[in-house]
Amino acid sequence: MTRSARTPLAAIAAITVLAATAIPACGSSCSGGALPGLRVTVADGPGGPAVCGATVTAQDGSYDETLIQGTAASGACVYVGAYERPGTYTIEAVDGARMVTVQNVRVANGACNVTSTAVTATLPAP
Numbered sequence: 001m002t003r004s005a006r007t008p009l010a011a012i013a014a015i016t017v018l019a020a021t022a023i024p025a026c027g028s029s030c031s032g033g034a035l036p037g038l039r040v041t042v043a044d045g046p047g048g049p050a051v052c053g054a055t056v057t058a059q060d061g062s063y064d065e066t067l068i069q070g071t072a073a074s075g076a077c078v079y080v081g082a083y084e085r086p087g088t089y090t091i092e093a094v095d096g097a098r099m100v101t102v103q104n105v106r107v108a109n110g111a112c113n114v115t116s117t118a119v120t121a122t123l124p125a126p
Contacts, residue, residue: 030112037082037107037114040067042093042100045125050076054095056121058105060087082107086114093121100124 038058042051056067056079067081082089086109091102100121108115 034083035113036080039118040079041120043122052077054093056093058089060089098123
């Protein structure tokens with residue numbers, strides 16, 4: 001066998017080794033989906049119900065994002081964002097003339113995805 005005939009096999013073997021080291025092993029608990037770094041519940045005053053229709057933003061340095069309103073398993077409104085983005089955030093929730101700021105909310109990297117941080121932002125009583 002000539003050298004040129006063996007080269008493709010060597011290249012295939014090298015690619016196979018590289019691919020095997022880049023993919024998690026079978027049985028890995030990694031989901032492969034993107035997870036939100038932030039899950040924010042906006043409370044209508046101390047001990048109040050969750051508020052739907054608020055505007056919730058998250059800022060980390062020059063990064064600024066308006067979170068998306070969704071529904072938690074409980075049926076309450078929840079705001080999510082910072083998908084797969086670790087950082088230390090300042091959260092601001094606005095509902096009408098009421099506003100609350102929560103500072104130093106940390107989202108950390110996990111083994112596969114970010115570790116979602118749940119935050120309750122309690123608006124002042126009306």
